[in-house]
Amino acid sequence: MIVTHDRNSRFHGRRNKALLTGLLAATLALTACGTAGGNPVPSVGYQGFTPPSLPALGRLGQPEGRLSVLAWPGYAEDGSDDPKVDWVTPFEQQSGCKVDVKAFGTSDDAISLMKTGQYDVVSASGDASLRLIAAGDVEPVNTSLVPNYADVFGFLKNQPWNSVDGTPYGIPHGWGANLLTWRTDKVSPAPTSWSVLFDPNSKYKGRITAYDSPIYIADAALYLRAHRPDLGIKNPYALDSTQFQAAVDLLKKQRPLVSDYWSDYLTESRSLTTAGAVVGTAWQMTVNVTKDDGVPLESTVPSEGATGWSDTWMVASRSQHKTCAYLWLNYIVSPKVNAQVAEYFGEAPANAKACAATVDPTHCATYHAADAAYASKIAYWTTPISQCLDGRTDVKCEDYGAWTQAWADIKG
Template structure:
């Protein structure tokens, strides 16, 4: 786990209201990107063939996705790419999805590693172009359940190459939380039992976690998709989170702080990622993490090409490189996520890595509702009501935290 400490995926709340108001999305996670939700992205054509590489590629990425040995001499998958393609990699690390959207709008970058709460905004605004997957040979080995999903495709068009994924898990201190929980009730309805020692993810998208719990426990609300909430459903989720706030000791965005809190006992139960659970265990914390009976939310990242890319040929070369088996295995282990390429599992240094991260466990991922961007057109297909857009989620999150 020595490489994991460089992970800085925080997805912090941004204040770019204009970007949030422009947010849009499509489809539910099991319907692909062709649901009738009013999304009509500009008619941008994907290339039919590649030309000569341009000598450079400008990338926006999460920390840990584009490593050239400067952070750790033993962690470098950029140098070989540059040697083989002649494309000099110029990376820009982004700290949030909103920052990625803002940077892509400048037209200065060729590709981005977007999560589902950014990818669909880029599609809708015309900042991301469709991708011709035939020009990405390694795409054929990507797990089928990552292809043509609601966050990376629209109307049968692919808008990117899947990179990796992870679930938002429930973690608990096995010595202080008894009996062992099975439900998200541990951090919602039963949170008062651990008052001051509950932790929650610090982002407006966490409202979906409350909605997921209410979907199972309050069927009368009629929640079908935790990212498609009408006003009544949204108000119920917000009310649940405001109630939870009284018992939360810390909202986490920095994963190292969460590890420290579980080691010290300041936190005993809350949401987490697999990589955090692994690191906490390695450092002596008595914790377990799992997907509760209601399922969980999660994230899936996609490499997307800018519609204004100045180096599209190098961008395509990068997309194929980053999802190639050996490199995808390196990134997955360094970052702490399930790889997208099925063949990567044979190339991880830890031979149990893909089992730990459920890389090819289709049944596991069916219980994960991957991040999506809430819009007024309800993502669950309803047309008789309007759903609450992401800008309102941001406002509500401020109120929830007080």
């Protein structure tokens, strides 16, 4: 998932767009071809997916004095970018742990960086978390050492992207949906189905914007689950060879309809504002920012449902600063800080008590933070693995390596 610091313009305008656009532009090619840091992203052997046997921390010790944080931009602000936006310094003062923050641009970047063993904690999206677990780069988390975990919404806990066989591997942090958005002055009637993007006869051919990532194959699978029941798709991240090929074929047919693919919200916002795009898949913050610029835009979760993300803070198995790591996990999901990050980042907070701490009293309503029914419509990003995540054992499913190769072929 590509993100930026500056999602909710109602609080901090358009600061840092140039800097972040440069960062994001530098990673677009990596996302499209499934590379990180210029190196091919390995396809981890998930056969049977038995995680390495790693223990969770049993008890907290004396804080080690240092913590290296690997995070999506906007998740670990230290005031260096904006003195008014700083939740790292208070943590340092409270814990005695000096924090170094490294921002990454894509999940594949995070995978490569974690392999160096230089980081103690990472904020991982669902398209990265299982890869980190399978590689042994992160370890189970002892949630009893994270008191604020008790207040995390139940529908975010023990999910396929943050746990394995009931063992938690991280602390949920925030989440959001990949919405269908459209310009109300250009698109009529208001669409209620993803068919407006996938129908080869869509009247908006050449004016459609779509997400640029191998994980977008899941959006096609989600659509096929509703419109091709004969394929038997249950989970858009668990696709056998036949189901996978159907999703790939659909995206190849969609390719001529798409005017541009985006990996950061600024690119899509510009497309919807001035570049001729009128409909596409988007994040809630994209909708908010673009509407704030005066563009008549609306969005919805279509009848077929939607994909989305739920990010998780995870502890590196090779960390030498695990007490500091746990203090960070508890701090970053505390009500006040989780509220600050959620507003700054533009997502729903994970901590239920954070909703009472947001500056904007409507933030949680806008992002459906406490709405379990809304959340149930979302198929959260989960790393595709060869062991089918829908429970089938008589077939193998296509893993993330296959998804990456297929995406390069789709894009051409």
